[in-house]
Amino acid sequence: MSKQAPPPSWRHVGRHGVFPQGKLDDASRFDFLANMNRHLATRLSPKVRESFEKRVAPRTEQALGRPLKDRGEVREAMAREPIYQMWSALRRTTMEMRQQAGRAMVLRQLEPLIEKARALNDAAVTLQLDPTLEIPRTACAVDIHCMPGGYHTELVEDDITNGANYDAGIFATTGGMLGRWNDGGGQALAQWLKQKYPAFKPRRILDLGCTIGHNVVPLAQAFPEAEVIAIDVGAPMLRYAHARARSLGVENITFRQANADDLGYPDGHFDLISSAMFWHESSARSMPLQLREIYRMLAVGGLTAHLEQPQYGEDMSLYEQFIRDWDTWNNNEPFWGVMHDYDVRQMVLDAGFAADKYFETTVAGVVDREVFPVAESNGEDYGRAALWTMFGAWK
Template identity: 45%
Template sequence: MTDAPVSTTATATPTPVEVALPPPYSALHRHPMLPVATHDETARMNFLINLVSHVGKDIAPAMPAVYAKRVEPAFKKSRGRDFANTSEVREAMRAEPAYQSWAALRRGAQEMRHQAGRAMVFRQLEEIDAAARRFNDGAPTLKLNPQVQVPKYVSVDNHLSPGGYEREVLAGDIAAGACYEAGHFVTAGGGTGGKSDWPGRTIAHFVKRQFPDFKPKRILDLGAGGGFNALPIAELYPDAEVIAVDVAAPMLRYGHARAKAFGVNNITFLQADGETLDLALGSLDWVQTTMVWHETALGPFRNMLKKIRTLLRPGGLSLNFEQPNFDPDTPMVEKFLRDWDAWYNNEPFWAKLHTLNFRDEMIAAGFTPAQVFEEWAPQVRSAGAYPAWVQTVNRHDAEHAMANARKSTKAVRAKSGMYLFGAWN
């Protein structure tokens, strides 16, 4: 047996190639309600997260290129004019094989994410439900109200999740919350961090740094779901009472148990509809909404903004994390791509919301124009054991890159952080 030949030629140390792979499912912070993935389930989740990243990072940028090279010139040639609206763009793009492939992959990945997450949750639902009950049963910080009617716009299968937020599999269960956390990890390309809380963490640090004299004592997180983004706020403001309100009981049960498991004890989870929420007027220092408005409808959105204003004390803060509106110079192809979720990801209000102007909406809700603001908060993630979280892509990155290439204020500034709009009351 001979030894393998050893090269004596001096070679330069190779420069390590940085590959921004998304994090594996195993990088999610564990807690007793998080479904445990078997080897095969882990492999499936990891395949899906890489698929979502690949579709978002490598294939999506081809869409504006296809539009510019083929779709727009062909339309102009045949019609003798520009596209009049995004419906015309959609019709034209649908004939393009590159678009068909991208759209089918994007839709398929989303469908598969739900099925993979649900299979994993349902396989162990009794165990994780029992774990939640140990935190929830008799707890005064979980206030459910079976009289609450889930509004129609919530009971659609938002973002294609079967059963949405409120459907129960076992009576009184947490399935919807567990499915949300497992699947969201895939949809967000791992970008929400180890504790699924990138927006809340970003918001909490932004408020703390930007407004050091603001010492909120009573904070409402409206449409809090599983409380993922209420937790970092409650942690950074430990002296505050946080009220996490949602219409969907399974999300609240999951969120309450998860908060307790993480040792966060200053949140009350309350089942209520934001439109009819019965809290004392002027009793809140800060009302937060995170990724809520695109899953409402025009009337309720406006009613809830008004409601928020009346619930805030003078000098209180309304802060909202949402998709930025379109700018006057947003090109047609960008509008079409950013509206995609309304057509193919079951987010019915998503496209309409893009056409509103949040500043105007806040003023119409009663906030003083000079007190209304838009901000871009530097992003903060819980990297935990997987520092590469911060390099991962999310499925909207190609759209954001397009926006960032423009000159208008919102788009250019969006580069530096997470878009927020709000007002001081």
């Protein structure tokens, strides 16, 4: 039995000037989903593992006459296992339900939300949209993580639907682990920089694939003197991101609609180039290109740092690789698996960085005490400090 307390209620989510207003029913739907996700992760998931270890692996290895050789074989064997089928179907269903719950809530109040965003955005030069931008196939061939219309689709003028939906649901999907502003990754990176490199004061920061700015806002707050550029291909994300940042009192970020393949900034323009959970949505063709762009745009002495989920290295069991790879096959994340197989270090070096300037580390999300009070946790976070793998390099 898990020691964990239930996930925090959606009522704790951080509210800003464009956050959709939820009724009691909306909160109940999100709370159900957060609890269902927790149940799947802590109660059902161990049973899935047990079925693999006790039944599926011995049976399959006996039939093969050798050990399972990769996660593909694990997936094939587990696909016929009823407990895995149930866990997987429920996981997919909770994701579909999360999208429907968020989308319905946003559509109900879309006009007033768009008006609020317009008022906050106020035709500012810090919101730079490019209606001529060709959305890369990597971002639009499928609805990434089952979000209807993906990050880019616009159905009405000045649309922000998908930005608002993304913001509204992530607290439930993550069980509040990223904090009430869903910014635990960005906060962790800012804290790591301040503690480890207190003399590092970037003047220009670039964030790739910023979505609605959850993780770039803490960087902009940590370096208020810096000029921050946050890029994404999705206009509805950027409109929402800009309005959200303004409403949170953050004015030093320019949100720009652009493709990370080709950003056009001068050589050596930035001191810090960051991303959070961006690379698993990039492709085998784009990632090396984008890393080369980063190297080109980074000043000598500058830093590039990226938060991601861990790579599937040799030290990760085939079962863990298979379970982590669930999103590739069931959650419309087509690049998730291939990206986590890459030799990221080699890619960074191939982009031009020196081997002795490369690093990989783990950073823990800063636990939001408004969501998880100290008294409740009794000094123990019970896994609430979300962990990220961070890789990067100094130039």
